[in-house]
Amino acid sequence: MSRHVAIVTDSTAYLPPRMMERHGITSVPLTVVLGDQVLEEGNEISARSLAQALQKRRSVTTSRPSPEVFAQAYRAAAEAGATGIVSLHLSSELSGTHDAAALAAKDAPVPVRVVDTGMVAMALGFCALAAAEAAEAGGTLDEAVAAAEKRASGTSAYFYVDTLDYLRRGGRIGTAQALLGSALAVKPLLELEGGRIELREKVRTASKAIARLEEIVAERAGTSHVDIAVHHLAAPERAAALADRLREKVPGLEDLHVSEVGAVIGAHTGPGLLGAVVSAR
Structure with missing residues (x-):
């Protein structure tokens, strides 16, 4: 879906795929390091595989996306017609994801507002939905950000x-x-x-x-x-x-x-x- 304000979030929002598709929300994956394997959340490792690894006491760590992954998402949104992007992410107290997005935003081809929602999981997902609904209604970049921040506060x-x-x-x-x-x-x-x-x-x-x-x-x-x-x-x-x-x-x-x-x-x-x-x- 092409609209003037695009919405980007990360894989910890855990939005249902059908909902992301309906609202045109892009998700950037965080990674899981399982032993010597670096795997993208949602694409290369499932929750079931993760649970089995934890139950076997295997070493599991997590990592933020690289700035370049965000840069690619921002370029794709701009090429699809976006004139501005709202990039909403999990709490910066829990992950460096927000920082990586902010670095990529500096060189993006269109204005990008990177928002630390202070949330995670569907607490983040509801913020992304609020921003998407504001954008669908013709809202500006600022209005989409405000809608997400209002949702986060409640x-x-x-x-x-x-x-x-x-x-x-x-x-x-x-x-x-x-x-x-x-x-x-x-x-x-x-x-x-x-x-x-x-x-x-x-x-x-x-x-x-x-x-x-x-x-x-x-x-x-x-x-x-x-x-x-x-x-x-x-x-x-x-x-x-x-x-x-x-x-x-x-x-x-x-x-x-x-x-x-x-x-x-x-x-x-x-x-x-x-x-x-x-x-x-």
């Missing part, structure tokens, strides 16, 4: 992990917090706060943690019109059950997306992840 992300070890290894949560959770044998509930992953609550069992996650999401949604995304890694039954309960408990629910996260986020959370994103319309 979006919250919460998640449960079976263990904090993966987040500790990747440097995404403090060692002290991770060791405390292990020492007390508690199950952590986390949230995205200020672009960082923060420990919200410590719950004694997995079942109680997941029940509490449901409560937090329902409280956050209230009676407002919201979209919700439920994410998981190698836990489809947990995700389906949570989605069913949220359909019953959130009166203003508009769209509900259920999906498995990709390899990049999965590498830092581990199998068993269950997350929920609440985004006000």
